[in-house]
Amino acid sequence: MVLSRFSQLGARFLKESGIVTGKAQEESSEQKEKITVTFVDKDGEEKVIQVPMGMSMLEAAHENDIELEGACEGSLACSTCHVIVMDMEYYNKLEDPADEENDMLDLAFGLTETSRLGCQVIAKPELDGMRLALPAATRNFAVDGFVPKPH
Amino acid sequence: MYDAVVLAYGAESDRYLGVPGEDLGGIYSAREFVWWYNGHPDCSNVSPDLKNTDTAVVLGQGNVALDVARILLRPINELETTDIAEHALTSLRESTIRKVYLVGRRGPVQAACTAKELREILGIKDLHVCIQKADLLTSAADEEELKKGRIQRRVYELFSKAATSHQQHDIVGQRELHFMFFRKPDRFLPSESGNTVSGVRLEKTCLKENGASGKQVAVGTGQFEDLKCGLVLKSVGYKSVPVDGLPFDEYRGVVPNMKGRVLSLDQAEHAIVEKGLYVTGWLKRGPTGIIATNLYCAEETVASILEDFKNGLLTPSSGSPKPGRQGLLQVLENKNARFVPFSGWEKIDTKERMEGELRNKPRKKITTWEELLLAVDG
Numbered sequence: 001m002v003l004s005r006f007s008q009l010g011a012r013f014l015k016e017s018g019i020v021t022g023k024a025q026e027e028s029s030e031q032k033e034k035i036t037v038t039f040v041d042k043d044g045e046e047k048v049i050q051v052p053m054g055m056s057m058l059e060a061a062h063e064n065d066i067e068l069e070g071a072c073e074g075s076l077a078c079s080t081c082h083v084i085v086m087d088m089e090y091y092n093k094l095e096d097p098a099d100e101e102n103d104m105l106d107l108a109f110g111l112t113e114t115s116r117l118g119c120q121v122i123a124k125p126e127l128d129g130m131r132l133a134l135p136a137a138t139r140n141f142a143v144d145g146f147v148p149k150p151h
Numbered sequence: 152m153y154d155a156v157v158l159a160y161g162a163e164s165d166r167y168l169g170v171p172g173e174d175l176g177g178i179y180s181a182r183e184f185v186w187w188y189n190g191h192p193d194c195s196n197v198s199p200d201l202k203n204t205d206t207a208v209v210l211g212q213g214n215v216a217l218d219v220a221r222i223l224l225r226p227i228n229e230l231e232t233t234d235i236a237e238h239a240l241t242s243l244r245e246s247t248i249r250k251v252y253l254v255g256r257r258g259p260v261q262a263a264c265t266a267k268e269l270r271e272i273l274g275i276k277d278l279h280v281c282i283q284k285a286d287l288l289t290s291a292a293d294e295e296e297l298k299k300g301r302i303q304r305r306v307y308e309l310f311s312k313a314a315t316s317h318q319q320h321d322i323v324g325q326r327e328l329h330f331m332f333f334r335k336p337d338r339f340l341p342s343e344s345g346n347t348v349s350g351v352r353l354e355k356t357c358l359k360e361n362g363a364s365g366k367q368v369a370v371g372t373g374q375f376e377d378l379k380c381g382l383v384l385k386s387v388g389y390k391s392v393p394v395d396g397l398p399f400d401e402y403r404g405v406v407p408n409m410k411g412r413v414l415s416l417d418q419a420e421h422a423i424v425e426k427g428l429y430v431t432g433w434l435k436r437g438p439t440g441i442i443a444t445n446l447y448c449a450e451e452t453v454a455s456i457l458e459d460f461k462n463g464l465l466t467p468s469s470g471s472p473k474p475g476r477q478g479l480l481q482v483l484e485n486k487n488a489r490f491v492p493f494s495g496w497e498k499i500d501t502k503e504r505m506e507g508e509l510r511n512k513p514r515k516k517i518t519t520w521e522e523l524l525l526a527v528d529g
Contacts, residue, residue, distance in 0.1 A: 071446065078443055103267045106302045107443050 035128040039066050040086070042136045051123040057083060057132060058118040068134060074119035076100045079108035081118035086131040088114060093126045110135045152478040154465045155456055157429045158397070158406065158413075162389035162438040166404070168210070172339030176347035177203075181211070181219045181386035188222055188243075190236030190516035192523065198238075200347075201246035204381020208351050210336055211386030212255035213263035214441070219384050220251045221272045224326050229276075234507060234514045250327045252378060256335040256356055256369035258286060259310040260293040265441060266305045272328065273313050279327045282314040286332040292360055292367055331378075333357065335369060340377065350379045389438035398425070405437050406430045411452030412459070427465055429456055495527035502526045 034050040039061060041047075051060040058081045061068035069080040076098075082105070085091040091114040097105065101120050108115060118132070165180040167173070179199060186194035207223055209216045222230070227244050235243075255262060259282075273280060287310065289297070297304050310330070334353040342349035353376055356369035391406070393399040398415040400407050407414040413428040431452040432445050440448070459465050467473055474481070483490055499517065507514035517523050 078446060099266065099270060102305065103265070104443065106266070106305065107447075109447075111301065 033125065035123050035125065035130070037123070037127070038129075038131045039064075039068075040131060040133045041067065042134055053123050053125070055123050056119050057081075057121040057123075060123070061118060066134075068118055070119060076104055076117070076119075079104045079117060082108040082111075082135050083116060083118045083121070084112050084133040084135060085114040085116060085121075086133050090127060090130040091116075094121060108135070152474055152482075153427070154467065154473050155427045155429060155460075157411075157431055157452065157456070158434055159431050160391075160434055162391040162404065162433045164390045164392050165385070166388040166390050168336060168385060168387060170336050170338055172341060172348065175339050175341055176200075177381055178339060178348050178383040178385065181209070181215050181384045182389060184219050184222075184384050185215065188235050188239035190239075190518040192518055192520045195236070195238060195518040199242070199382060201242050201248055201382065203247075203347075205247055206250045206252070206378075206380040207248050207382040207384065208252045208254060208378055208380040209384045209386055210254050210351075211263075211388075212253050212330070213386060213388075214265060214268045215389075216253055216384075216386035217264050217268050217272050219386065220253055220328060221275065223248050223251050224272075224275055224278055224328060226276060232511055234503075234512055234516055236516050236518050238518065248382065249324070250329065252329045252331050252380070254331045254334050254336070254351075254353065254378075256333070257358060257367065258289075258293065258332045259307055259330075260289060260296050260303060261358075261367065262306055262310070262332075263439075264306060265302060266309060269306055269309045273309065275326075275328075277322070277325055279322070279325050280313050281327060281329040282310055283332075284314050286330075287311055287314055290358070292358070296367070333369070334376075335371065337371075337375060339383065348381065348383055350377050351383060352377050389433070391434050391438070403437060406434055408435055411435060411448075411455045489524070491524075491527050498529070499523055499526045502529075 034052050037049055037051050037057065037060065039047045039049065047064065047066055049060060049064045049066070051057070056074060058068060058070045058074055060066075061081075062070070068083065071080045072078040074081075085094070094116065097116065097120065101117050104117060105111060105115060108117075115135075121127075121132075163182075165182055172178075177200060179197065183194055183197055184199065187197040187199065201223075207220075209220050222235075222239075222243070223246070227240075230240060230243060287307075297307060331353075333356045335356050337352045337354045339348050340350040340352060341347070354371045355374040355376070357372055358367040359370045360366075361368050390404040391399075393401075398407050398413060399405075407422070408430050409422075409424065411429045411431055413425040413430055414422045415425050417423050429452050431449050433439075435452070436448055456465075500514075503514040503516055509515075517526060
């Protein structure tokens with residue numbers, strides 16, 4: 001009896017402080033939408049995540065522990081968040097890259113026709129179901145322990 | 152003293168053209184000019200004469216060439232709120248230079264500049280840009296290069312757009328930027344006094360495919376033309392400075408290396424890896440590429456260091472740990488060497504920014520060694 005009273009008080013405390021129901025209220029009142037995005041890593045492993053409107057793919061990857069580096073933190077000073085949009089249909093729904101994004105894509109390793117910087121791809125309703133592939137390598141060198149040969 | 156040392160000191164010297172008249176007054180390397188307007192203490196007394204002429208010729212079409220051209224052509228009021236060195240600002244305010252030629256041996260397809268930098272110079276206010284449409288014609292070999300190079304493609308597109316959009320030239324006193332392609336410098340022409348430059352003799356070139364590399368190289372055609380000017384800036388490449396005892400490739404101007412591990416030659420002329428010694432950046436690859444290029448270069452060197460560490464190649468042979476920073480400080484003390492720690496740099500930084508704030512600039516640079524050391528001590 002005492003225990004349940006405490007748990008009732010506890011539940012009421014949580015409810016009134018907005019911790020438990022706050023989020024649910026927010027979701028229902030704002031109808032904050034999310035799109036479904038699938039990340040495919042270099043080994044073909046897939047991870048399906050939910051991305052809220054307005055969030056960049058780089059941010060979304062970090063929030064879901066997906067290994068997408070973002071060395072310059074989205075300031076268009078590197079190309080480490082290079083992603084490949086797997087379907088042309090979705091690639092065409094994206095805004096054209098700005099000159100600054102193109103400047104950095106120039107240096108991306110393994111660039112394709114549907115490559116973009118993850119920090120510049122922002123979630124919007126039309127991108128629901130988009131699949132993004134992580135490039136096979138971000139660096140242009142072999143890690144096989146090459147030893148110099150005498151000449 | 153350390154388990155691993157990484158040399159990252161870049162390229163502080165210049166490639167020489169090796170052309171008659173190169174020692175005439177009024178001819179500088181672009182690097183000297185850049186150090187001069189950036190307030191480098193070693194070049195604060197360069198004092199280039201910007202009042203004897205209306206024409207400057209820049210040899211080269213890389214990002215540094217564009218940079219020096221940009222400084223000569225930008226409206227002075229735009230430069231006033233930057234941290235450009237005071238002595239350069241004064242000089243530029245009185246400059247009579249109105250025309251700048253950017254001269255390249257090959258064509259727009261081979262130009263070494265990158266899109267961002269080219270966009271910036273093409274966007275200078277009230278600047279008349281001249282690019283000959285004929286220079287934009289591409290050969291089959293050019294088309295191949297464009298197909299394989301995204302960076303070259305974007306630069307070529309910018310040149311094409313600029314050639315068509317900058318047509319009008321009826322504004323009196325408007326500054327001019329001329330892109331000259333397929334020209335290489337044959338000699339520098341002296342003025343009547345004999346010791347300053349009055350022009351450059353240029354030889355027209357055409358491109359020939361170098362069978363081995365597939366690259367197109369510029370070959371002289373025997374047709375010459377003279378370009379009058381009073382200032383020449385050579386922007387034909389930086390060169391690294393060798394250090395006593397460090398393996399160095401004189402021809403390429405880099406430290407021989409394999410993925411950042413420094414290589415030397417043993418008695419039998421075999422390449423061996425120097426334990427614990429690494430190199431990165433321009434000293435490793437040559438003076439090409441932008442900051443982002445160096446990012447990947449550094450990652451490669453770091454991967455080599457980590458791999459060597461993992462394979463136990465960095466453990467000291469004697470068994471006892473290296474003295475590191477303490478050892479370094481001891482050596483400096485023994486030599487009675489004057490050195491500036493990071494806290495000293497912070498003092499310089501604070502002083503420069505404070506002085507800049509009084510003048511609506513990000514900073515006012517201190518441009519002599521004496522004043523710099525005073526700021527550290529003060």
